[in-house]
Amino acid sequence: MNRLTTSWGGFELARFPEDPRDTLRAWDAADEYLLRQLKGTDDAESTDLSGTVVVVGDRWGALTTSLAGHRPIQITDSFLGQEATRANLARNGIDADAVRLQSVRDMPPERIDVLLIRVPKSLALLEDQLHRLAPAVHADTVVVGTGMVNEIHTSTLKLFERNLGPTRTSLAVKKARLIFCTPDARLARTPSPWPLRYALPDDVGALAGRTVTNHAGIFCAERLDIGTRFFLRSLPERHGPDRVVDLGCGNGVVGTATALANPEASVTFIDESFSAVASAEATYRENVASEAKAEFLVGDGLSGVADGTVDLVLNNPPFHSHRATTDTAARRMFGGARRVLRPGGELWVVGNRHLGYHVKLRRLFGNCEVVASDPKFVVLRAVRK
Structure with a gap:
């Protein structure tokens, strides 16, 4: 177990299931970069998190736990990720009802005001999720993706652009990068090619x-x-x-x-x-x-x-x-x-x-x-x- 320090406080976090032989942390620099961005930097205002906040692909619950005060909806394909989130909420004294846990097979929310996406290893999973979430995104939705530099490719950015709107990336910090996407309501909504x-x-x-x-x-x-x-x-x-x-x-x-x-x-x-x-x-x-x-x-x-x-x-x-x-x-x-x-x-x-x-x-x-x-x-x- 390790402590993640954020603008919302410090959180004790662990992967699930806990294994004393496993030295891997429950978060990385990409998670930290996104959380710093949301709170605001020298050249950017803090993000308004008062609306519906959706966190997609949060691997071990670090993002969801840190943002629990804003009652986010977590969407994941991983049962272990869900269980890690439940365990991390509990070990930090956060009521489980503070967040809503959904799988990628569940119906997405009807409206999303802040969409935070941890870029998955699978490009197909990202494609399918962007297709499914696009109808809930509106012109004022804040869309920010995050990942390590070796996880974000030209094909990744093209998926954001094709499904949501114009996309750009940040400078790399600690080998992590952010993706900023501006929703375009004029884009045609097409069904997912999956399954x-x-x-x-x-x-x-x-x-x-x-x-x-x-x-x-x-x-x-x-x-x-x-x-x-x-x-x-x-x-x-x-x-x-x-x-x-x-x-x-x-x-x-x-x-x-x-x-x-x-x-x-x-x-x-x-x-x-x-x-x-x-x-x-x-x-x-x-x-x-x-x-x-x-x-x-x-x-x-x-x-x-x-x-x-x-x-x-x-x-x-x-x-x-x-x-x-x-x-x-x-x-x-x-x-x-x-x-x-x-x-x-x-x-x-x-x-x-x-x-x-x-x-x-x-x-x-x-x-x-x-x-x-x-x-x-x-x-x-x-x-x-």
Whole structure:
């Protein structure tokens, strides 16, 4: 936990879930730059925050917590980001009712007077959100984006200009930059191009030629990523009423393939991304018989699953937290899998060879075998004893 000092006071902030081994802060220079801008500088007045303030993409709640006195609406695709915001509000003695937490799948507010956007890693997610929020923006709306210099590109600025109006950037400060956009009411409002649907290739077993749905912001939304493609060729052949979890489900192709191969299985799709779970449900519903059993959960890994109730966990863990490389998510996913698996239950993992997941799995499960490998990826199997 670290203390962020702002013009609105000092705030103790942490990422969620807290991990004593994780030294990453819950904010960065881009958040600080935006907060300083709002309060005013030598050549700019402070921003009027008396109207409807909307904060988009606040990663760990630093912006929302700092501005809680102005009752902002936070819009995010991250369940962990929402939970971080709740926890940070609580640790600073701020009533949770001071802010309204929404996901990117919720209906946006009808009017926005101040729109603050933390530029996401996914250009598609930014595009979709600008499309969805544009109708609520008016000529006097203050629009400010923020990000590190390596997150803001010409394509980023073009999205602001195409959807909201003329756009310029600030000078860089501590490798962070601001985006200033002047809304243009004359711009034509067009629907978002998302979600995107495409047919899967012929070499992915039961899913060959079937259609997958991808909402904006999910991993590899425009094509099937090569790691998942490799995993689909190596999935276990099982039969009977298994309870299966597609952990970090993305667009749900792994869990959907499992349901098609074993109609008796019940599959639970879990991801911390609201858009991912919506994508997984759409993909599953289109390709699997309506009477099949499935559950779709937005959450913190396997925290909502009871101990010893699962037969098979399928997992392609992320190894980035925004732009930071970290194995925190993978470690928590593996630990959660061991907890929820029945004795004899199996965890199947696909990952880049260099990540060394086999070491972590052997330490945790006492065993790990290589099911399939190529020069880039490896599929591993660990059994709950």
